[in-house]
Amino acid sequence: xxxxxxxxxxxxxxxxxxxxxxxxxxxxxxxxxxxxxxxxxxxxxxxxxxxxxxxxxxxxxxxxxxxxxxxxxxxxxxxxxxxxxxxxxxxxxxxxxxxxxx
Amino acid sequence: xxxxxxxxxxxxxxxxxxxxxxxxxxxxxxxxxxxxxxxxxxxxxxxxxxxxxxxxxxxxxxxxxxxxxxxxxxxxxxxxxxxxxxxxxxxxxxxxxxxxxxxxxxxxxxxxxxxxxxxxxxxxxxxxxxxxxxxxxxxxxxxxxxxxxxxxxxxxxxxxxxxxxxxxxxxxxxxxxxxxxxxxxxxxxxxxxxxxxxxxxxxxxxxxxxxxxx
Numbered sequence: 001x002x003x004x005x006x007x008x009x010x011x012x013x014x015x016x017x018x019x020x021x022x023x024x025x026x027x028x029x030x031x032x033x034x035x036x037x038x039x040x041x042x043x044x045x046x047x048x049x050x051x052x053x054x055x056x057x058x059x060x061x062x063x064x065x066x067x068x069x070x071x072x073x074x075x076x077x078x079x080x081x082x083x084x085x086x087x088x089x090x091x092x093x094x095x096x097x098x099x100x101x102x
Numbered sequence: 103x104x105x106x107x108x109x110x111x112x113x114x115x116x117x118x119x120x121x122x123x124x125x126x127x128x129x130x131x132x133x134x135x136x137x138x139x140x141x142x143x144x145x146x147x148x149x150x151x152x153x154x155x156x157x158x159x160x161x162x163x164x165x166x167x168x169x170x171x172x173x174x175x176x177x178x179x180x181x182x183x184x185x186x187x188x189x190x191x192x193x194x195x196x197x198x199x200x201x202x203x204x205x206x207x208x209x210x211x212x213x214x215x216x217x218x219x220x221x222x223x224x225x226x227x228x229x230x231x232x233x234x235x236x237x238x239x240x241x242x243x244x245x246x247x248x249x250x251x252x253x254x255x256x257x258x259x260x261x262x263x264x265x266x267x268x269x270x271x272x273x274x275x276x277x278x279x280x281x282x283x284x285x286x287x288x289x290x291x292x293x294x295x296x297x298x299x300x301x302x303x304x305x306x307x308x309x310x311x312x313x314x315x316x
Contacts, residue, residue: 011209025171026178044179044195045158045206048172049215068167069174 005057008086011042015050015060016075016083022063024070025051054079104128104142109296111303113157113192113220120155120194130155133185133194153197156181156206159216160190161223181206210311217308224301231294238287249288255280 008016018031029042042050051073054060059079065072075083106123110116120130123142129152132141145152164172169188176183176195180202186193195206207213253262256276264272 009209009211025175029179041203041208043203043206043208043212044176044181045156045216046208046212047179048175049212069170070178071168071171 002089003082003085005082006086006089008082010040011046011050012054013083013086014040014042015047015054016079019060019073019075019079022072022074024065024067024072026070028073103131104144106140106142107138108140109138111300112307113159113217113304114307115303116192117155117157120157124152124155127152129153130184130194130196133192135185135191151197151200153202154204155184155194155196157216158186158193158195158206159220159223160193161219161226162190164188164190176206179203179206214308214311217304217311221301221305221308224297224304228294228297228301231290231297235287235290235294238283238290249284255284 014032014036015028018028018035023031025044025047029044029047032040032042051060055062055073057078058076059082060073061076063072063074108119110119120140123140124130127145127148128142129145130140131143133139134141166188173183173186177198180198181195182198184194184196186195197204205213256262256273257279258272258276261269261272261276
């Protein structure tokens, strides 16, 4: 049976991806903007809420930060597993679409 | 400087009003959430940047470190905190310049979260005030007939026949209880109604936006 947390939103998928390296919230916003060629611009309030939620799910964790004013986060093993599952789900979806000539 | 007193039943109407005032050439510079007074400053010239102000809402305490991180992330993203407290309540953020994004939320689901928290907060306070109200009624401390009869608020036998310091001592001793039976009774009722209206109006905003997104 499929994991009940799937599918992920585009925002959550990108956040988990970029947190393969330790980043603070605004760092993640900038990295996602860059990787998506400016298509995905996550606003501050949305990022804050997403981080809170991902911490609760234990898909990301806080790691020590040099800068007292900015907390730094990184993906956990649980987060990597969910990212793997979601990537497989999307690959399957693309495979089906290909069969239809898309 | 321009000061305005205003009460709002929902975060949406509050945010809209602030931005309407700002559009006429002002910038929100201070909010007093206890007295509901909003202070605006006139922009110097027509060319001055005319900012948007957006409201986030928390119903839980944040640690000092967490709140600093929260405010810093908004600041990094182009939003200056006009008023807010780590102990919760509305957090007012204003665009720093024309490069700032137009909103502090980039999808409707996350924009709805503070509105849901606001509804829950209003329900909690409505229950609190109505509980106080009904406790006072149940305890038999209040009677509508006596509302405007000042002397009837005091229950000490023979109080109004006492003299001098004996009278004042008894009078002052009972005053807090007398107020509790009369003024506070109405205050609790009014606050209960105010918060239940907030819960309903703000709750409707949340529901409407959920319908619009379907």
